[in-house]
Amino acid sequence: MARAREEARDSQLVSGREPTSRIIRVSVKTPQDCQEFMLAENSSVHHFKKQISKRLHYDTDRLVLIFTGKILRDQDILSQRGIFDGTTVNLVVRTRLKGTLPGPGTLPGPTDHCTHHSEPSTSESAGMLARLGRLAQSSPELTDFLGQLAQLLTAAPESVVQFLENPVIQGLVNEKPAKARQAPESSRQNPQKPEPTLKALETLQNPARQQELLQANKQDLEALTAVPGGDNAMRPVCSDIQQFMLFTLAPLVASKGQNPASELCKEEANAHSNTDTTITIPTASAPARPLTQKVRAGQATQARSVASNQTHSGCGLRMPDINSGHNLLSQESQQPIGKATLTSQLRPSPSALCKALHVLQQNPALLHQLASGSPLQHHLPLLPILTNPRALQALIQIEKGLQILSKEVPGLGRCLWDPGRETREPSETRDGGQGQRAGSVQPTWAVLQLLYALAKACSQSTQSSLSSFSLPEGCFQQELEHLKAMGFANHDANLQTLMAAGGDIQVAIEKLLGLPEAQVPPTDAYSVPPHGEGGKGRERGRGGEGK
Amino acid sequence: MEPPNLYPVKLYVYDLSKGLARRLSPIMLGKQLEGIWHTSIVVHKDEFYFGSGGISSCPPGGTLLGPPDSVVDVGSTEVTEELFQEYLSSLGESLFRREAYNIFENNCNTFTNEVAQFLTGRKIPSYITDLPSEILSTPFGQALRPFLDPIQIQPHGGSPIGRPNGQS
Numbered sequence: 001m002a003r004a005r006e007e008a009r010d011s012q013l014v015s016g017r018e019p020t021s022r023i024i025r026v027s028v029k030t031p032q033d034c035q036e037f038m039l040a041e042n043s044s045v046h047h048f049k050k051q052i053s054k055r056l057h058y059d060t061d062r063l064v065l066i067f068t069g070k071i072l073r074d075q076d077i078l079s080q081r082g083i084f085d086g087t088t089v090n091l092v093v094r095t096r097l098k099g100t101l102p103g104p105g106t107l108p109g110p111t112d113h114c115t116h117h118s119e120p121s122t123s124e125s126a127g128m129l130a131r132l133g134r135l136a137q138s139s140p141e142l143t144d145f146l147g148q149l150a151q152l153l154t155a156a157p158e159s160v161v162q163f164l165e166n167p168v169i170q171g172l173v174n175e176k177p178a179k180a181r182q183a184p185e186s187s188r189q190n191p192q193k194p195e196p197t198l199k200a201l202e203t204l205q206n207p208a209r210q211q212e213l214l215q216a217n218k219q220d221l222e223a224l225t226a227v228p229g230g231d232n233a234m235r236p237v238c239s240d241i242q243q244f245m246l247f248t249l250a251p252l253v254a255s256k257g258q259n260p261a262s263e264l265c266k267e268e269a270n271a272h273s274n275t276d277t278t279i280t281i282p283t284a285s286a287p288a289r290p291l292t293q294k295v296r297a298g299q300a301t302q303a304r305s306v307a308s309n310q311t312h313s314g315c316g317l318r319m320p321d322i323n324s325g326h327n328l329l330s331q332e333s334q335q336p337i338g339k340a341t342l343t344s345q346l347r348p349s350p351s352a353l354c355k356a357l358h359v360l361q362q363n364p365a366l367l368h369q370l371a372s373g374s375p376l377q378h379h380l381p382l383l384p385i386l387t388n389p390r391a392l393q394a395l396i397q398i399e400k401g402l403q404i405l406s407k408e409v410p411g412l413g414r415c416l417w418d419p420g421r422e423t424r425e426p427s428e429t430r431d432g433g434q435g436q437r438a439g440s441v442q443p444t445w446a447v448l449q450l451l452y453a454l455a456k457a458c459s460q461s462t463q464s465s466l467s468s469f470s471l472p473e474g475c476f477q478q479e480l481e482h483l484k485a486m487g488f489a490n491h492d493a494n495l496q497t498l499m500a501a502g503g504d505i506q507v508a509i510e511k512l513l514g515l516p517e518a519q520v521p522p523t524d525a526y527s528v529p530p531h532g533e534g535g536k537g538r539e540r541g542r543g544g545e546g547k
Numbered sequence: 548m549e550p551p552n553l554y555p556v557k558l559y560v561y562d563l564s565k566g567l568a569r570r571l572s573p574i575m576l577g578k579q580l581e582g583i584w585h586t587s588i589v590v591h592k593d594e595f596y597f598g599s600g601g602i603s604s605c606p607p608g609g610t611l612l613g614p615p616d617s618v619v620d621v622g623s624t625e626v627t628e629e630l631f632q633e634y635l636s637s638l639g640e641s642l643f644r645r646e647a648y649n650i651f652e653n654n655c656n657t658f659t660n661e662v663a664q665f666l667t668g669r670k671i672p673s674y675i676t677d678l679p680s681e682i683l684s685t686p687f688g689q690a691l692r693p694f695l696d697p698i699q700i701q702p703h704g705g706s707p708i709g710r711p712n713g714q715s
Contacts, residue, residue: 031637068668069624071551090665092634 024085046074066090553623559615586659597658599699601645610704622667651679
């Protein structure tokens with residue numbers, strides 16, 4: 001081994017002489033950065049570590065080299081492990097020093113003292129100290145700290161019991177995994193160990209600081225949820241927040257009647273309490289708010305619909321400007337609510353999804369509108385409505401009702417759903433009309449948005465289904481009769497042309513005459529064209545009922 | 548010397564769009580996307596993933612996304628749990644801090660790829676890592692980029708891995 005090293009060194013020093021082992025370039029990748037090292041391919045891992053240690057100033061004992069998932073042992077040869085020119089090796093710098101643990105030696109001391117001086121809580125404290133001992137083994141800083149603590153406490157045995165019964169310490173002890181992770185960070189920041197240990201000692205002795213420690217531990221407590229049983233520790237911290245969330249969300253959720261939604265609300269509450277920033281609002285969204293909001297929201301709808309609307313509600317997607325730009329606090333409370341409302345509707349079964357997509361296929365105009373931009377707020381619950389079969393039913397019923405209404409009150413019908421115009425325009429006029437309704441209310445924003453969107457979706461579907469439903473047919477009954485009498489038997493074409501012509505029969509006739517397809521001769525006036533006849537038959541029936 | 552333990556490493560793949568991407572992507576993007584992938588690494592009986600809340604962990608399948616849509620076997624690793632935790636803490640302070648999350652450049656799949664290479668030397672399947680470039684290479688993706696960029700995804704149900712005191 002030494003010979004190989006010498007050879008490597010020789011070959012490095014003497015150029016021109018044929019090296020007995022090639023010099024290879026190996027990249028060492030740490031989480032922070034990546035560095036290249038040149039060394040002989042048959043050098044040992046130990047040699048490699050020495051080089052790394054020299055350059056990066058870490059103790060070789062703390063270096064762990066990993067290659068393709070295997071930990072490299074000191075005595076391995078690079079080439080034997082498959083490390084060749086240009087390969088990358090991973091490096092982790094351990095924060096604990098292997099083999100330098102003063103902890104276990106000093107800790108048994110207090111244990112003995114414990115047993116002597118505190119009969120009632122003997123087993124408890126012994127167990128706790130055992131745990132402390134295990135803790136100590138996992139981090140050098142804690143080890144030193146506990147060592148000093150032990151020395152201190154042996155002088156005052158009663159305080160040991162007090163100390164151990166302190167809930168802070170109990171918390172500390174219970175957070176073994178969190179602490180083990182936490183210690184590396186803190187020790188990394190404080191390379192000198194004596195200072196933090198003394199500080200920690202002071203901390204514990206000073207009751208005022210214990211509160212702070214408790215606060216800090218709260219974060220570690222949150223990490224407890226990852227640990228089995230840690231949830232129990234989390235409950236007291238989060239339960240009140242959860243209850244608040246549940247209360248506010250319960251009415252909304254109850255209407256959806258889905259269990260996962262309430263789970264979600266709880267999780268939302270949990271997440272709400274766990275994560276600090278629930279809002280991500282880029283500063284760029286500030287200027288030109290209304291216009292950009294509309295555009296952005298509309299365009300982002302697709303991304304949202306693709307990526308989130310059918311999400312299992314596990315992902316909280318944070319759109320930057322989802323609310324109409326009010327203060328952070330209200331948004332914070334709204335967003336979980338809004339999102340819960342949104343996502344509580346989104347638990348589609350495959351069949352519901354298929355149905356929804358079917359509906360979309362049947363109404364290309366709807367899809368087009370979905371794809372090409374309407375304000376996000378209006379679009380928000382559209383897909384869930386489509387995927388929920390009951391909601392779809394309700395929607396169809398509403399549409400029917402609206403049709404009847406429009407037939408009975410033609411003026412109203414014309415006003416609200418001008419059939420001749422493009423699908424987008426009416427939506428905009430409707431925006432204006434209904435915008436007043438929605439307004440910019442904060443507390444009940446989520447509910448209003450829902451209603452608003454529902455109304456909008458209704459009108460949208462009605463708009464898009466104009467071609468398939470008989471709403472304009474009712475309006476254009478006379479005109480359609482005329483056209484039929486004149487010999488234009490293609491009912492579909494008549495309808496669409498009339499719509500495009502805004503109900504003007506003259507214009508419609510001209511358009512029809514301009515159509516490339518041959519018109520069916522009068523003798524076949526009542527033959528139904530092959531495509532869409534199923535629907536047409538239905539529609540005629542409905543049209544008849546409507547009248 | 549006794550042989551070191553080998554721990555299996557798995558990749559959990561979730562489709563965030565729950566099938567919608569496969570249906571709608573041809574219409575919207577002009578190309579076929581099989582899904583919007585979110586991935587996580589499962590090792591040492593824990594699931595690790597990166598989101599807008601930083602690196603988090605949970606029991607396998609424990610986020611609100613539910614069980615994964617597919618599981619890919621990445622390989623095995625000798626890296627112990629303890630070493631892995633140190634590595635993750637280190638990552639969480641450098642490349643994968645919570646504020647470093649970006650849906651295109653530095654997302655959950657970037658993290659998973661990084662960790663998979665660390666643990667086993669292998670990368671995750673390319674159809675996952677190619678997703679952002681696939682989307683951004685369409686006119687639709689380019690147009691939407693400024694609006695998609697600020698999106699932050701954070702699956703709920705996990706908890707952040709240990710952080711030092713006093714830091715967020």
